[in-house]
Amino acid sequence: MTGYNSKGDVATSNGNHRNGHSNGSSSNGDRPADDLAQENQTDNGRIQCSLTPEELRALRVLNEDTYPYEVIQEIADFIVKGAGMRPKIGIICGSGLGSLADIIQDAKIFEYEKIPNFPVSTVEGHAGKLVVGHLEGAIVMAMQGRFHFYEGYPLAKCSMPVRVMKLCGVEYLFATNAAGGINPKFAVGDIMLMHDHVNMLGFAGNSPLQGPNDPRFGPRFPALVNSYNKDLINKALEIGKSMGIESNMHVGVYSCLGGPTYETIAELKALRMMGVDAVGMSTVHEVITARHCDMKVFAFSLITNKCSTEYSDKKDEEANHDEVMSVAKNRQKACCELVARLVREIHAQS
Numbered sequence: 001m002t003g004y005n006s007k008g009d010v011a012t013s014n015g016n017h018r019n020g021h022s023n024g025s026s027s028n029g030d031r032p033a034d035d036l037a038q039e040n041q042t043d044n045g046r047i048q049c050s051l052t053p054e055e056l057r058a059l060r061v062l063n064e065d066t067y068p069y070e071v072i073q074e075i076a077d078f079i080v081k082g083a084g085m086r087p088k089i090g091i092i093c094g095s096g097l098g099s100l101a102d103i104i105q106d107a108k109i110f111e112y113e114k115i116p117n118f119p120v121s122t123v124e125g126h127a128g129k130l131v132v133g134h135l136e137g138a139i140v141m142a143m144q145g146r147f148h149f150y151e152g153y154p155l156a157k158c159s160m161p162v163r164v165m166k167l168c169g170v171e172y173l174f175a176t177n178a179a180g181g182i183n184p185k186f187a188v189g190d191i192m193l194m195h196d197h198v199n200m201l202g203f204a205g206n207s208p209l210q211g212p213n214d215p216r217f218g219p220r221f222p223a224l225v226n227s228y229n230k231d232l233i234n235k236a237l238e239i240g241k242s243m244g245i246e247s248n249m250h251v252g253v254y255s256c257l258g259g260p261t262y263e264t265i266a267e268l269k270a271l272r273m274m275g276v277d278a279v280g281m282s283t284v285h286e287v288i289t290a291r292h293c294d295m296k297v298f299a300f301s302l303i304t305n306k307c308s309t310e311y312s313d314k315k316d317e318e319a320n321h322d323e324v325m326s327v328a329k330n331r332q333k334a335c336c337e338l339v340a341r342l343v344r345e346i347h348a349q350s
C-alpha cells in the first residue's frame, strides 16, 4: 500500500498528492497515469517519471476497471484485521435501507474513504460505511452504501466489494434494493424476494466479469440459473408469514437498468412484456459477481414506487428519489426483522 493515504490519494515523491476521485481538491484531478507520465517527458523523449513503481501501480488500480486478486486480498485483510473477526454473511443495504446495518452489535465501522483502494459512495441514502459485527449470533459485514454504474464506476468496480466479502470469508450474500414495482399486483411497501433477474446492462454487452478471468474467483463462463438460493427464499417466505406480512410479500423477477434516469413508459411496457416485476439500477452485477465466486445469494426488492405502464400527465405518478427514500424509511423495521431472522436461521444451521 506504499504511496496511498486513506482517501486513495497517491503521494508523489515531493510530498504532493494526486487524487483519484473527481471531487478531490488536487489540481491533478483524476487523470490517468499516461497523462501524468506525459508531463515528465524530457527533451530526448524518454519518460522520467517521478512516481515510484508502487505509486504507478496504485494509480493504475484507481483507473482500472478490474482489481487484481492481490489488491482485493489486501482490502479483505485490512478489514478482517481491523475488525478482529471474520464475517460469514454479507449484507448490501439498498437506498434508504442503511438501518439494516444499524442493528449490528459490537460493530466495527470502516468509512469507505479510509479503506485502501475502496471507491466512495456518492448517492443520497448510501452512507459509505462498512459495518462488521454480530447479528443474531452470526458475524456479518454490511455495506451501508453500494456503488452504481450511473455514478461513473465500471461494473467490476461497483461489485468489487462482493469479492472483498468473499476473501473475508463471507459465504452468503444478502443484497437488498429499492425498486419500482412494474407488476400491477405490487403495492408500495411490498417486499419482492428475487428469484431471477433480467440483466439489461448485460444485453448491452456490459458485465462485471468483463476482462481477463482470474480462476481463483471462479470460471470464465459461469452459469446463472438457480442463482437465487431456493432454501433461503422459502425460509424468508416462512418468516414473512410469521411476521404477518405474507400478503405484502411476493417472489419475482428484478431487472437492472443503467440509470440514473427512471424508465420511460415504453421501457416499462417492454420490461413487463419480458416478465419483469420490479426495476432498479443495482444488484444484478453484485449477484453475478457473488455467483461467480460461488456465494449463496438471497436478494429482495422493497417496492418504493409503482411504475405505471399507462401514459398520464399526473406529476405524482413520476418516480423520484425522495419518495424512494421515505418509503424505505417507513418499511425499514420490517426489512430489518426479515434480514435478522434469516441470519438467525442460517446461524442456527451452521
Ligand SMILES: O=P(O)(O)O[C@H]1O[C@H](CO)[C@@H](O)[C@H]1O
Residues within 6 Å of the ligand: 093, 094, 095, 096, 123, 146, 148, 176, 177, 178, 179, 259, 280, 281, 282, 283, 320, 321, 324
Ligand atoms: O438499488 P438501490 O441502491 O437500492 O437504489 C435504487 O434507488 C435509486 C433511485 O431512486 C437507484 O440507485 C436505484 O437503484
Ligand code: HPA
Residues within 6 Å of the ligand: 178, 179, 180, 181, 262, 263, 279, 280, 281, 304, 305, 307, 319, 324
Ligand atoms: O422506479 C424505479 N426505477 C428504477 N430504479 C428505482 N429505484 C427505486 N425505484 C425505481
